[in-house]
Amino acid sequence: MTDTPQRPLRVLAAMSGGVDSAVAAARAAEAGHEVTGVHLALSANPQSFRTGARGCCTIEDSRDARRAADVIGIPFYVWDLADRFKEDVVDDFVAEYEAGRTPNPCLRCNEKIKFAALLDKALALGFDAVCTGHYAKVVLREDGSRELHRASDMAKDQSYVLGVLDERQLAHALFPLGDTVTTKEEIRAEAARRGLAVAKKPDSHDICFIADGDTQGFLAKRLGRAEGDIVDESGAKLGTHEGAYGFTIGQRKGLRIGTPAADGKPRYVLDISPVDNTVTVGPAAALDVTGLTAIRPRWCGTAPSGPGSYTAQLRAHGDETPVTAELVDGTLHVTFAEPVRGVAPGQAVVLYDGTRVVGSATIASTVRATSAV
Structure with a gap:
């Protein structure tokens, strides 16, 4: 069954300044929870305005989040996590590229910032849960444990970037948009009905801390x-x-x-x-990969024992592919039923059992169908 709390919770709603997080906060408040909005200031030098649909965490975004909180009628704060974000996400991103790997900063942000630094601070202040605008579902099982599942709308599913969450973090996570089988236009229409000015605000794309989208230029400034x-x-x-x-x-x-x-x-x-x-x-053809090894596994529940059959997703908007996987001495070994292409060390492999997210690990090496070098 879907996790629908029976009692009102004290909820900290992470409000990015976009339409999804605003609607999620509004739905949480409408459900009867005691909601407080918080905008995470993640940039030490935020720009006044974003460039089109690129970037986030700007002064404009914090103001949009505050206005949305006022309309919803909830308290609102700005928390400065810029130093933690730089250390755990930006510096990690640069170091991974320097080492020849291709990281996914959104996973690292969810793991280290939104559901570690933010959640820990929220729990310390007496909140029960953190609410975000991600499209995914937390399912409460009869034994009291929780599972992470894909969103009802596969077109907007974001469970891939949440595959780093463990069961403890899932127990304190709310995703009010996950059960919604609607288009983004309908979410925007709901925001408009609620009087939220962000209804027409463009979505942010690419890497949030590289506002102009020039990843190579960003890295060149830091690595030379x-x-x-x-x-x-x-x-x-x-x-x-x-x-x-x-x-x-x-x-x-x-x-x-x-x-x-x-x-x-x-x-x-x-x-x-x-x-x-x-x-x-x-x-x-030399890109064909038949298997991979992955390190630093994180399980959305109990770690699997022995080899098993799953599907795997290798990028945020990629397709699923059938695999067999086994955890051996802390390293995940994955074999693909059919060769796949474009798999890079540093990326995350996320395993699924149907719609359930089993867990995530960081790709360390690949097995090529033919030798690349």
């Missing part, structure tokens, strides 16, 4: 430019780059290789070596 070689699978030099951190596994565009492939087909990034600052490119 370091010229290296772009080579093919045989090791032949095809071109140069200004930093291996500017590439991701499976990337096709922006390679700036003047020499065409012998077969005339596009080439993709196959490997990134931070040790010698080399980027290896090759044909799409």
